[in-house]
Amino acid sequence: MIRTVVVDSDTLTRYGLSMLAGAHPDVEVVGEAGSAAEAPAVIADRRPDVVVIDVELADGSGLPLVRSLRDRYADLGIVVMTSLDTDDVLFRALDHGASAFLVKTAPVVEILSAIRHAAVAATSFTATGLLEALTRRREQEARFALSPRERQVLTLLRDGLSIPDIASTIHISKSTAKTYVARLYDKLGASSRAQALVTALRTGLIDYEAAPGG
Known part of the structure; x- marks a missing residue:
């Protein structure tokens, strides 16, 4: 039973x-x-x-x-x-x-x-x-081809950190942080943080562990 x-x-x-x-x-x-x-x-x-x-x-x-x-x-x-x-x-x-x-x-x-x-x-x-979902995830990851650092920045964006906070957290300059964010927007076809996060959530690049910020 x-x-x-x-x-x-x-x-x-x-x-x-x-x-x-x-x-x-x-x-x-x-x-x-x-x-x-x-x-x-x-x-x-x-x-x-x-x-x-x-x-x-x-x-x-x-x-x-x-x-x-x-x-x-x-x-x-x-x-x-x-x-x-x-x-x-x-x-x-x-x-x-x-x-x-x-x-x-x-x-x-x-x-x-x-x-x-x-x-x-x-x-x-x-x-x-499950197999079909895994296949779609691999295809999406290949399509966006984010580097480990870009994935890290994307997660920090999800957590609501500002560009200066991102720079401080991962020990890079603010200009470098801006470059990473701009590159993410370009790869995700987004013009804002909100658009980037919606795309990333929808495609499984990030999860809902934290509410999208800003």
Whole structure:
């Protein structure tokens, strides 16, 4: 029996997953939480084999919860579900320690497969379309061809640092920092920080760990 906890702000989704589990004798929903804040206590109390977590919870992103659970419970299966079927969300789930990634419109057999996979291979990531997403990521990286230093500057831009702060952080002159930023804008086809970050987020060059600044 795969003991499962569902973390989703939508009552109907939690109910639907409970009904789905009830129709299959190897899966049992033993607890529910409607927010990231509620989830840790429920998980500690119910001691599930697998947790199913929505990316978009009422009190914020579910991904920090994924990371904290992975850090605390090395053998816990974690299935991330989302209505946002994009490559960057898939890779964010992977980076945060998920065992499997699903879209909410996935067929029943796929949902059950993800839960069963997570129960036996918590640290082995699976997702429908993963190979295609990896191929697209490689193509995007080849297209933009950012150097390690340019990637570092892009991350600092994401974190909201000004050009003087970037220069100070990576120990270069302000004029050199300006050159790196201008080169990034050119490669990303952007005319501003906001445009550059939107493109970088959409193509998976950076993630959402920090809000775009400025």
